[in-house]
Amino acid sequence: MDLYSYFRSSASFRVRIALALKGLAYDYKPVHLVKSEQLKPPYAALSATGLVPLLVDDGHAIGQSLAIIEYLDETHPQPPLLPVDALGRARVRGLALDIACEIHPLDNLRVLRYLVRELGVSEEAKDTWYRHWVETGLAAVEAQLAGDARTGRFCHGDSPTLADCVLVPQIFNAQRYDCRLDAVPTVMRVFGACMQLPAFVDSQPDRCPDAA
């Protein structure tokens, strides 16, 4: 398998964690987002969206980090990244989507660029925007984790799931932008538990081949 990734892309980071949790080997193919390599050949010919990550498995290109992780879970079921029960699966997917849909898209590089270049937003207002969506979104995740007996050592039970694969990269971003995290103690406890596992530690941005 080939994974097209950018070290700082948190969507790529999610997939790196899932591959590592499953012990799957892959070739790391860097795509430099700040240099806009995702919009130029050869990557543009491979990806219709111009986004990373992209997994190529046996010649088939698969986009969107959550779809990739579900694909990996279906094709390499051990260890599972989703619970067996439908309600548990819905909870894990819901937590993952609460980050992947409600926080991350608003703080994407291309969105931040639009704010600055097209709307003339100041750097300070851009950073406030960033923190607003992170802090609002993580408060909603905290409320769900803190108020549910299904939360264990990790987001759901005592082994990592899709939800943890999505949570950890978001916390890396939050820390990079100095977001307030003292209001989300359960989130941070789970983050700490994840960061004791090599699959999470070894997948972090500064361990990537393309890290600056």
Next chain:
Amino acid sequence: MDLYSYFRSSASFRVRIALALKGLAYDYKPVHLVKSEQLKPPYAALSATGLVPLLVDDGHAIGQSLAIIEYLDETHPQPPLLPVDALGRARVRGLALDIACEIHPLDNLRVLRYLVRELGVSEEAKDTWYRHWVETGLAAVEAQLAGDARTGRFCHGDSPTLADCVLVPQIFNAQRYDCRLDAVPTVMRVFGACMQLPAFVDSQPDRCPDAA
């Protein structure tokens, strides 16, 4: 089942379509987003995120439209909303996420409000922002639909899937904001095929009990 919905919420619209495709009856519970009912009791006690839709099945609350649709597909498998093969499932989920993560979050009511109220963006610039993300995102969907033999009458093959449940509400939004759609002929052909089915027609905003 109870579905907490707002007639104009396109995420709610996705779930209404899925419920209709599966022929599942439910109680429609309106939550008026413009009046901020999602942030006040009684809804705030039910939803940790303050977002719609929310499905309550046998006392269990499930959030996030894509997680709800996957849950419905697992608990009520007929007709299926995902293909049987892992690559096909990844394609359908990827298309759904290309809309749910790359377009919709940027054009959400709360985001548009932030642009206007916090950043002082003009109405005109806000509408340009809206159209930019719709048109950019739909171009990526078009490229995938037009260039893949798996596209059929619908996004994937000849029966509706999760991808169609997400595509159709996005086109409703695009039309409401006068986005350019002549550049996405395959998207619009699929949209037209969907809108020949009662499940899509009967779920549209102006057929909802809370339609203005």
